[in-house]
Every structure is written in structure tokens, then in C-alpha cells.
Amino acid sequence: MMPLVEMRQIVKTFGPVMAVRGADFSVNHGEVVGLVGDNGAGKSTLMKVLTGVHQPDGGELWFAGRRVHFGSSVDSRRAGIEMVYQDLGLAENLNPIANIFLGREMTHSFAGLRLLSEAEMDQAGRRHLENLQIRLPSLALPVERLSGGQRQSVAIARATAFQARLVIMDEPAASLAVAEAAKVLLLIKRLREQGISAVLISHRLQDVLDVSDRIVVLNRGLKVGDLPREEATMERLVGLIVGKAS
Numbered sequence: 001m002m003p004l005v006e007m008r009q010i011v012k013t014f015g016p017v018m019a020v021r022g023a024d025f026s027v028n029h030g031e032v033v034g035l036v037g038d039n040g041a042g043k044s045t046l047m048k049v050l051t052g053v054h055q056p057d058g059g060e061l062w063f064a065g066r067r068v069h070f071g072s073s074v075d076s077r078r079a080g081i082e083m084v085y086q087d088l089g090l091a092e093n094l095n096p097i098a099n100i101f102l103g104r105e106m107t108h109s110f111a112g113l114r115l116l117s118e119a120e121m122d123q124a125g126r127r128h129l130e131n132l133q134i135r136l137p138s139l140a141l142p143v144e145r146l147s148g149g150q151r152q153s154v155a156i157a158r159a160t161a162f163q164a165r166l167v168i169m170d171e172p173a174a175s176l177a178v179a180e181a182a183k184v185l186l187l188i189k190r191l192r193e194q195g196i197s198a199v200l201i202s203h204r205l206q207d208v209l210d211v212s213d214r215i216v217v218l219n220r221g222l223k224v225g226d227l228p229r230e231e232a233t234m235e236r237l238v239g240l241i242v243g244k245a246s
């Protein structure tokens, strides 16, 4: 079977900066891939090429067995790819359920009007949170009142509520306390159990080692390592991350 994601020889330049210099990257079905590298190595850029935020200057993108050209994140979302950014992109003044359905609200028509199906969204939203075993102190509070880890959980719930096949997380636990970060890692494992693939970008190598099936290392826009979890050690990863790319 072809991998879920296959990126071949991707090149992305920004003026004089060659952010990605011919990188291959794949994700298998139900696989968690850790993506690591120094600041500026090209991790976020590579994932933005995958989600259609950036158009590549070279290379090919395959998803679920087909050659694809995503013109924007709208296209990649339609295909089942969701990205959770560090700033999470939540609507701070809305409650968790409203955030899950933000921009994809359930509606019904009544007397010729399109109305929000509040009760259905509430029910489906609760069920989804329960499936992921996400527990929040209240579903009535705006998300700005939640902790960092709870907000992260809401962002992941939002990303996975609509038939996602791949969830990309760019530094999801960067500002979290240890216990909260651990919950996010558990959540990634739970997604994998449900057959959803994930890419985890993180500078916290222990987190990456804890949750990944495979770890890809970028160094100045090049892939310098692609290690099954069994072959990855902290030392080896650090060596590849700081090593001089040719």
C-alpha cells in the first residue's frame, strides 16, 4: 500500500532563502511521524507545502495514492489534512463546542431560514470530546478561560472532528507544563488508535521519542535522518540536528 503522504524532492525558496532543498517525506497510514530539526531547518515550511499554504518550487506531492496540488489549506482540509499551529487558531470568546464547529456549523432549515443546529452540535461535540477522553472543567466557558493544555486539547478536538486522516501539530506542547504536555502526547496516541496519522513537530526530543513510530530529521532544508523509533536515540537525533548538512 502507498503511504498516506508522500512528498518527493520538495523545494521551497523564499527569495534568496532556500528553506527546503529537495526533501522527501512520507507518512504511513496510522503512523505518528516526529519531525525535528534546528530553528530554521525547514520543518514548518515543509508542512505548509503539504497543507497548501505554500506552493512548492519543485517536487511532487501524493496523498492517499493520488498526485495532488493543494492550492490552499481549504483544499488540504477537504482531503482530510488538519494542521494545529502553535497559536492554535481558537476563537477565544467562544466555548469549546462552538470552537470545534467553527466555520463548519451544523444547520437546518426552518420556515425558510437556515438555523444553527445547537442541540445536535452540542451532542456531537460532547461525544467527540468523550471519544478522545478530553475532560474540561466546563463546556460553557469561553476557551480563553481554559489552561494551555486544555486549549490544546480543544484545538486537537477541532482538528479531528471532521474525518481527518492526518493531523499535523507544529510545536503543540511548546508552552505547556510537563503534566499538560503529557496529556497532549496521550491524545496523539489515542488518535493513532483511531487510525488517524499524525506529524509532530517539536524541539522536545523526549516527547518525540515517546510518541513517534518514526522520526525524520531536517537540517538546513535537507532530510538528514529518517529513523524508525527503535533506531532513534537522543544522542543520535542531536547529532543529526546539529550536524553539518552537506
Ligand SMILES: Nc1ncnc2c1ncn2[C@@H]1O[C@H](COP(=O)(O)OP(=O)(O)OP(=O)(O)O)[C@@H](O)[C@H]1O
Residues within 6 Å of the ligand: 014, 017, 018, 019, 037, 038, 039, 040, 041, 042, 043, 044, 045, 046
Ligand atoms: N514566509 C517566509 N518568508 C521568507 N522566509 C521564510 C518564510 N517562512 C520561512 N522562511 C525561512 O525559511 C527557513 C525555514 O523556516 P521554517 O519556519 O520552515 O523553519 P523551522 O524548521 O520551522 O524552524 P523553527 O523550529 O524555528 O520553527 C528559515 O530560514 C526562515 O527564515
Ligand SMILES: [Mg+2]
Residues within 6 Å of the ligand: 043, 044, 045, 170
Ligand atoms: Mg517552525
